[in-house]
Amino acid sequence: MEPNDYDIDEADLELPTEPMRLNMGPSHPAMHGTIRMILELDGESVEKVDVQMGYLHRGFEKMCERGTWAQVFPYTDRLNYVSPILNNVGYALAVEKLCGITVPERCQYYRVLLGELSRAADHLTCNGAMAMELGAFTPFLWMMKAREHIWDLLEEETGARLTHSFFRIGGAAKPPTPNVKARALEVCDAVEAICRESEKLLLTNRIFLDRLQGIGTVSAAEAVQFGWTGPALRSTGIAYDVRKAHPYLVYDRMDFEVPVGHDGDNYDRYMVRWAELYQSLRIVRQCVEQMPDDGPVNVDAPELVLPPKEQVYGTIEGTIQHFKLVMEGPKVPKGEVYSFTEAGNGELGFFIVSDGTGTPYRVRVRPPSVFVLQGFPRMIRGHMIADIVPTFGSVNMIGGECDR
Amino acid sequence: MSAVVVERVKAQFGSKVVETTSFRGDESIVVEPAAYYQVAKFLRDDPACDMSMFIDITAVDYPSRDARFELVLNLYSLHKAHRVRLKTRLFEAEQGEVADATRPTTVPTVSTLWAGANWFEREVWDMFGLKFEGHPDLRRLLLYEEFEGHPLRKDYSADKTQPLMPYRSGPDVLGKQRPFLGDEGMPFGRKDWAPRDASWSDDSLGDPEDAPPPDGTAPV
């Protein structure tokens, strides 16, 4: 049939299109964490995203200026709450750098051991949650099971499942338990077995692969421009890992590899985390081999470290020292330092300023996941709405760290 | 290693460099606000510096100083593995004050040099109220637009809330109870920059014996 209005130009028949605006969040089921996105859509593809964060802003930096140096630890737990130990260690190292002290070797191994287990838990959670958001619920449950094994060990060592506040200025709250080594090996084996199984479930699944590969690609140059670090940077092919580039604690004695990807897409980010998980377990095993069985855990610095409880209750010096440390806080020398460690999401930096009193003058945390999140509009441009879910999952935005 | 960078900057900018310090292996350079952008650009482009990676930008508030804010830019070179801290000192912008070249209150944005700086300059604006000239989108990052003031300034009382939602009241809503006051958990060593929120003073709680039923209203 011939159209009636055949003398109308084809271009005029086109409906005028204008981008549609869609609000996503701040409470959206497929987004772990709370974040709001204003999307500009052309059909189903995303043209522009305005990411609005800050829905979990809890005033971390302000709260640090209220208490003593030691009272910051509980707050650091809740920064990246998937791997609290790594935050504890990062902050402890920053204060120790300012004080110019180094913790005894046994404690360094202990920090690496628990820290790597914590990193494994972080990557398990991130990958599990990402799989769950794509509808793969079974692998998620398996990874939760693996994480439960890690948390059991952490609970035995630190007394808390999640918010440990365990590593302190100049050492740790408690020495390692006698059976930490045996338990760590057990946990490593259990976690590895579960991971190998869930790998088989996911990584041969056509749907899962299709939704990850080639989505959210970022080039290495762009990643550096955005200041990405951690697994996200490594997925673009740049092997920058603080543990290798600027070894701290005893990482220079550990034999491990830095896995890199080459496309910088969701699949690479997923796989880099997955490979790092095995490397973490490898480091844990080496720690078990090398860690000395006895020796001090805390530095011998009574002006910074709480005395043992027997002394507090038994001697007058111990009581006074304890009182002064608790009420006035450890006196940290005047100055400012920037100290950085490799956390679950990348370079976790603490920039701390002290004016010589027991209270921090300024504690600034460099949150690695904000940098990755900042690249999100670039990653998603031109992709479909449905791709937001896996891409956002691979960013691994952790509210507590991102919004502080 | 990083000292090379400091030497390069000193040689290039001479009198614009206010001071350089090296403390516990951290190198930092303080420059005049007028030269801040040029130095940042030099650090990025000079092959000996090659600061390809933006690490962090933040500020520190020193209310007792004349130039109140210290802007701190941390940079890293991915290839040369050195780090440097670039700092500059800014004055507080008074309302309605005419721009005074001897009291600089703003610096140009560095988000044109490193894309990563964009959000962090927004955060500095949000938390400290420092503006960046030429920033593409200087909105609040973490707080909401209705928020008044800049919370990380030392004179902002930590417990002064500005709720977006009016609080409920009723018998099931409790206010703060004794002995928890506004300065709860604060040690002796705390600096008293800001008076604590007046509505939570000791008196407003009254005597615990004849305390009025908590009405649940919170300080605004």
Added chain:
Amino acid sequence: MGEVRNTSGREAVRVEVTGSEVGFATTKFDALLGWARKWSLFQYPFVTACCGMEFMSLNGPRFDGLARFGAEAPRFSPRQADLLWVVGTISQKQAPALKRIYEQMCDPKYVVAFGTCASSGGFYDNYATTPGIDKIIPVDVYIPGCPPRPEAVIDALNLLQDKIARGDRTPGVVKPREDIVERQLVTLRKSATDLDYGPQRRSGEPPITLGRTSDPKEGER
């Protein structure tokens, strides 16, 4: 003949079968409704912060704390949910969203404040955080803990089910379970001749034989 009792001990539903063909039940309508409601809670998880990690564990294989009590299916539309879990810190910026979600839910609706932050703001006593969600919406059950252990959450769910069955809308707080190990340690310490305040669990401690765990649901709520 069978009967269903609610946990407060009062008889709620009685089912009597007096012949092979004949059967009838007597109950109060409200009691039956409450009994039905308490086993079919549809939850909306409003997860914001660290407590969400424990919430994941709660759903995980070890604790399986929701499915066992008829509250498995999460509904991500507030209009289809009747139990709102507020898991984590609610900041001032987030408060309008929370209020809006609460208002979209249909009656009867129940709210659980999961964790210290949701209950009272926790140690975030500052410009950014609401001092507890009860300043925004009414709360049925508070769970203390930072984060609460999954066991505490299971207790909270049981407490909420009790309340639903009783038709009781006053706020309740989950009580800590009695720590058997701790109690025995205290007894041990008391009987020890020299008081040792050192870390008890850490060095070669004597084996502690545990008594029978008393039912955590016993005692007043």
